Amino acid sequence: MALLLLIGNKNYSSWSLRPWIAMKVAGIDFAEQVISLDASDFQERVRKISAAGKVPALADGETQVWSRSPSWNISPKNFPGVSLAG
Secondary structure, eight states: OOEEEEEOOTTTOHHHHHHHHHHHHHTOOOEEEEOOTTOTTHHHHHTTTOTTOOSOEEEETTEEEESSSGGGGSOGGGSTTOOOOO
16 A cells, blocks of 8 residues: 655644654554645645645545545554554
């Protein structure tokens, strides 16, 4: 599975950092793409994965999810034994 987590700067975007931490702690393998929140082409680059034009966004092939916490929307059937619940 080739998950891609699209995030903004970890220092400035706590919303981006939250799913990144959750997925790391859960041991979910994913690629990370960081786009600077100050980048002049931020919206253009983000909209390739997130129609909302916001981060964080999660892509799994053709499936693309934007949410305040996209990692919560990962189907448990894809990650047996992984729990993101506290």
